[in-house]
Amino acid sequence: MISINDIDKPFIDKLFEKTDDIIKRGGSKGKCRLNIHSDKILVNAFFEPSTRTQLSFESAMKSLGGSVINFNAYTSSLKKGESFKDTIKTLSIYGDIIVLRHPQTGSAKEANEYSDVPVINGGDGSNEHPTQALLDLYTIYKSFDNNLNTVNTILFVGDCNNSRTIRSLIKLLHLYPHISIYFLPYSGCNPSEDMLHSISHKQNIQTNILDKNQPIPYHLFDVIYCTRLQKERIYTMKQQDRSRTDIVITKEILNKCKNNVIIMHPLPRIDEISTEIDNEPNSVYFKQMEYGVKIRMALLDLLLSR
Amino acid sequence: MISINDIDKPFIDKLFEKTDDIIKRGGSKGKCRLNIHSDKILVNAFFEPSTRTQLSFESAMKSLGGSVINFNAYTSSLKKGESFKDTIKTLSIYGDIIVLRHPQTGSAKEANEYSDVPVINGGDGSNEHPTQALLDLYTIYKSFDNNLNTVNTILFVGDCNNSRTIRSLIKLLHLYPHISIYFLPYSGCNPSEDMLHSISHKQNIQTNILDKNQPIPYHLFDVIYCTRLQKERIYTMKQQDRSRTDIVITKEILNKCKNNVIIMHPLPRIDEISTEIDNEPNSVYFKQMEYGVKIRMALLDLLLSR
Amino acid sequence: MISINDIDKPFIDKLFEKTDDIIKRGGSKGKCRLNIHSDKILVNAFFEPSTRTQLSFESAMKSLGGSVINFNAYTSSLKKGESFKDTIKTLSIYGDIIVLRHPQTGSAKEANEYSDVPVINGGDGSNEHPTQALLDLYTIYKSFDNNLNTVNTILFVGDCNNSRTIRSLIKLLHLYPHISIYFLPYSGCNPSEDMLHSISHKQNIQTNILDKNQPIPYHLFDVIYCTRLQKERIYTMKQQDRSRTDIVITKEILNKCKNNVIIMHPLPRIDEISTEIDNEPNSVYFKQMEYGVKIRMALLDLLLSR
Numbered sequence: 001m002i003s004i005n006d007i008d009k010p011f012i013d014k015l016f017e018k019t020d021d022i023i024k025r026g027g028s029k030g031k032c033r034l035n036i037h038s039d040k041i042l043v044n045a046f047f048e049p050s051t052r053t054q055l056s057f058e059s060a061m062k063s064l065g066g067s068v069i070n071f072n073a074y075t076s077s078l079k080k081g082e083s084f085k086d087t088i089k090t091l092s093i094y095g096d097i098i099v100l101r102h103p104q105t106g107s108a109k110e111a112n113e114y115s116d117v118p119v120i121n122g123g124d125g126s127n128e129h130p131t132q133a134l135l136d137l138y139t140i141y142k143s144f145d146n147n148l149n150t151v152n153t154i155l156f157v158g159d160c161n162n163s164r165t166i167r168s169l170i171k172l173l174h175l176y177p178h179i180s181i182y183f184l185p186y187s188g189c190n191p192s193e194d195m196l197h198s199i200s201h202k203q204n205i206q207t208n209i210l211d212k213n214q215p216i217p218y219h220l221f222d223v224i225y226c227t228r229l230q231k232e233r234i235y236t237m238k239q240q241d242r243s244r245t246d247i248v249i250t251k252e253i254l255n256k257c258k259n260n261v262i263i264m265h266p267l268p269r270i271d272e273i274s275t276e277i278d279n280e281p282n283s284v285y286f287k288q289m290e291y292g293v294k295i296r297m298a299l300l301d302l303l304l305s306r
Numbered sequence: 307m308i309s310i311n312d313i314d315k316p317f318i319d320k321l322f323e324k325t326d327d328i329i330k331r332g333g334s335k336g337k338c339r340l341n342i343h344s345d346k347i348l349v350n351a352f353f354e355p356s357t358r359t360q361l362s363f364e365s366a367m368k369s370l371g372g373s374v375i376n377f378n379a380y381t382s383s384l385k386k387g388e389s390f391k392d393t394i395k396t397l398s399i400y401g402d403i404i405v406l407r408h409p410q411t412g413s414a415k416e417a418n419e420y421s422d423v424p425v426i427n428g429g430d431g432s433n434e435h436p437t438q439a440l441l442d443l444y445t446i447y448k449s450f451d452n453n454l455n456t457v458n459t460i461l462f463v464g465d466c467n468n469s470r471t472i473r474s475l476i477k478l479l480h481l482y483p484h485i486s487i488y489f490l491p492y493s494g495c496n497p498s499e500d501m502l503h504s505i506s507h508k509q510n511i512q513t514n515i516l517d518k519n520q521p522i523p524y525h526l527f528d529v530i531y532c533t534r535l536q537k538e539r540i541y542t543m544k545q546q547d548r549s550r551t552d553i554v555i556t557k558e559i560l561n562k563c564k565n566n567v568i569i570m571h572p573l574p575r576i577d578e579i580s581t582e583i584d585n586e587p588n589s590v591y592f593k594q595m596e597y598g599v600k601i602r603m604a605l606l607d608l609l610l611s612r
Numbered sequence: 613m614i615s616i617n618d619i620d621k622p623f624i625d626k627l628f629e630k631t632d633d634i635i636k637r638g639g640s641k642g643k644c645r646l647n648i649h650s651d652k653i654l655v656n657a658f659f660e661p662s663t664r665t666q667l668s669f670e671s672a673m674k675s676l677g678g679s680v681i682n683f684n685a686y687t688s689s690l691k692k693g694e695s696f697k698d699t700i701k702t703l704s705i706y707g708d709i710i711v712l713r714h715p716q717t718g719s720a721k722e723a724n725e726y727s728d729v730p731v732i733n734g735g736d737g738s739n740e741h742p743t744q745a746l747l748d749l750y751t752i753y754k755s756f757d758n759n760l761n762t763v764n765t766i767l768f769v770g771d772c773n774n775s776r777t778i779r780s781l782i783k784l785l786h787l788y789p790h791i792s793i794y795f796l797p798y799s800g801c802n803p804s805e806d807m808l809h810s811i812s813h814k815q816n817i818q819t820n821i822l823d824k825n826q827p828i829p830y831h832l833f834d835v836i837y838c839t840r841l842q843k844e845r846i847y848t849m850k851q852q853d854r855s856r857t858d859i860v861i862t863k864e865i866l867n868k869c870k871n872n873v874i875i876m877h878p879l880p881r882i883d884e885i886s887t888e889i890d891n892e893p894n895s896v897y898f899k900q901m902e903y904g905v906k907i908r909m910a911l912l913d914l915l916l917s918r
Binding site for chain 1: 344345346347373375377387388389391392393395396397399400401402422
């Protein structure tokens with residue numbers, strides 16, 4: 001589980017089926033606890049902080065009955081100068097599976113070579129975040145009656161340049177070429193070359209980048225996916241562009257959308273979506289977070305059961 | 307479990323009965339481990355550091371067979387600007403119950419509105435700390451043969467102005483109006499208006515604030531409850547009052563007390579109680595800490611079993 | 613489990629036998645999980661950072677089915693001024709066994725007096741690290757067909773002055789006087805007086821300190837034990853000696869050694885051993901780390917089963 005390139009449709013079908021089953025077993029309260037991996041230890045190896053990903057995996061593993069060891073490398077004795085290889089070899093001794101979050105592109109792939117146990121990429125720099133892409137896709141799938149064939153358009157709003165989340169989901173959507181991809185970027189946040197290239201094989205790029213100063217055809221989209229400005233990555237932007245969120249999904253905008261549109265967000269949200277629509281059935285961002293735990297349970301189960 | 311105002315006598319009776327049972331099951335070693343909530347996850351949500359409360363709940367939950375996820379918000383990516391509401395909604399997805407420690411008054415009540423799972427107030431600013439009050443009351447109850455009717459007087463020594471601990475216990479003692487409350491404050495630490503008001507309906511305030519420069523009638527008290535100077539909250543005190551502990555419970559003082567007096571302290575202790583009396587049967591502060599784990603086990607069990 | 617002085621051969625035999633059994637049960641994957649202490653809580657009490665020791669004990673305890681509470685005193689409310697005694701008494705309430713890491717010599721012994729539960733010394737200052745010595749000895753034992761009688765010589769390379777690891781293993785080797793001890797120190801890192809004294813009863817000290825500027829008789833040694841320069845403890849060294857690692861075990865050196873020599877290292881490694889020999893059967897440093905978890909499992913089991 002290193003790169004989205006390794007994921008194919010049969011794997012997704014299997015993973016989604018297992019996730020459906022986990023949700024079914026959870027019942028009405030939404031808490032599914034299975035005591036099936038009580039003899040397993042997950043090592044959360046975080047070389048940069050990411051509370052949400054870390055807690056989500058921790059909750060998933062504990063919901064399977066397993067144990068979790070948190071290794072926060074950014075506060076640890078790594079300062080002593082140990083190599084990445086030695087650290088990973090050591091961590092693979094402590095547990096049965098590793099979730100790796102690291103600021104450098106390719107670090108998950110590298111770790112997988114060193115580790116004696118499976119490695120899950122929990123985000124490697126600005127590169128990929130495969131489990132986020134999977135939970136996003138699963139959220140779309142569940143919201144449209146377990147049928148991705150009925151979804152035709154997705155609009156990415158916000159920081160289309162720097163978002164690892166957007167990049168990862170677009171990569172995964174390669175498997176579903178019938179879904180058209182649109183961008184509505186903040187000022188100074190146009191999609192990067194690699195993202196445009198990533199969709200160029202199937203779509204007319206020009207018409208797919210919307211201008212926030214023109215009327216937006218909100219009624220066209222099945223999915224609206226918002227992202228926050230990646231403040232930690234904007235140092236290369238021009239001063240005047242280092243602005244605030246300049247597109248906010250409000251009740252007024254929601255009223256212009258399809259009836260069954262879904263509004264997504266990887267969270268944390270700052271002000272990209274008005275809280276006034278939090279209780280609308282279209283707002284699925286908290287559901288999305290919940291599915292995150294469930295899809296990670298399913299993924300851990302698949303990898304630990306090998 | 308948000309405010310002491312919500313606690314009534316039937317609840318206390320039920321909680322104490324369950325705690326008695328847990329202690330009985332623990333046997334002579336004092337360690338009771340029940341494997342009754344192995345399918346449950348507690349989220350320790352700490353927005354300010356409080357090692358003792360956090361570890362006590364962690365020990366309690368693990369003693370019930372359950373899992374714990376520690377979320378230390380003061381070190382986390384909360385900095386990204388997420389709202390309190392979104393954070394609480396997220397945490398309620400990760401677990402089955404939340405313990406909240408937060409520097410702001412009213413935060414626990416607010417969290418309870420947002421959360422899909424029960425919230426326990428683990429201290430909200432200078433306001434309340436209900437589980438501390440419960441463990442304190444339980445310590446008195448156990449020390450007097452499971453009978454609060456035989457307890458008539460309690461003396462609070464120390465920082466009577468700022469102590470959340472004192473405020474919380476006094477609130478809980480409203481349910482036991484036969485217990486008279488006395489204060490023996492450090493210099494500059496007289497009881498605050500709200501605390502005096504809190505006991506004014508039943509007692510003569512004037513006579514109940516003792517002057518440390520006068521002889522103290524130590525023989526009057528069934529319970530002596532010491533607190534340390536809240537260093538983190540003394541910035542508003544006059545310079546000359548920002549002093550040291552100026553009343554220390556020594557062997558000499560203990561000799562002036564009732565035979566069966568109990569000496570309590572919420573810990574950590576700095577120098578409010580001389581270590582020379584640590585082994586006296588009257589010194590129950592470590593017992594008190596032990597009861598803290600047990601009462602939290604009982605409380606968690608009640609809330610998780612609903 | 614406070615001092616190596618308390619360890620005798622019958623205890624070692626029992627511990628190694630149990631560890632052998634744990635490894636056997638682990639099977640080919642090397643992960644042994646026993647669900648035998650699910651009702652027990654280990655408290656990792658770390659008064660200075662030591663990621664490796666902490667994680668190793670955490671992995672060991674969780675592999676026995678138990679729970680772990682991590683108490684990192686260097687970040688906690690200890691700052692409030694609580695005494696060491698009060699802290700230890702409190703921690704002994706939260707769990708069934710304590711692992712203590714502390715910067716001061718003698719702290720483990722002191723803690724053991726205060727605690728109501730067993731204390732394991734996880735390193736007290738520059739003094740001792742008994743479980744490290746045990747895992748080191750076990751690594752030698754396993755590498756020589758479970759027979760320490762066939763081991764005659766050990767060479768310590770590196771920081772022979774400050775290394776708690778070396779000091780501890782030498783102490784433990786008192787029980788095996790047939791093993792000769794040699795030093796090959798970095799510049800400015802000659803063995804300290806106490807270490808020399810420690811071996812003086814049986815060996816000719818003069819001939820046992822090798823000079824790195826002379827030819828080294830690598831072919832003599834059964835075990836080569838490398839250590840890194842203790843950067844955190846070199847402030848008393850002369851400026852010109854605060855150098856880098858100046859002896860590196862390379863493929864070239866390995867070729868001069870006995871066929872069945874083993875190369876050990878407590879890790880983390882900086883550059884004391886060239887990575888080019890990582891895959892040689894002689895390089896047992898990662899194995900050594902793995903044995904660390906196993907020996908700690910065995911030790912915890914012995915102490916918790918009393």
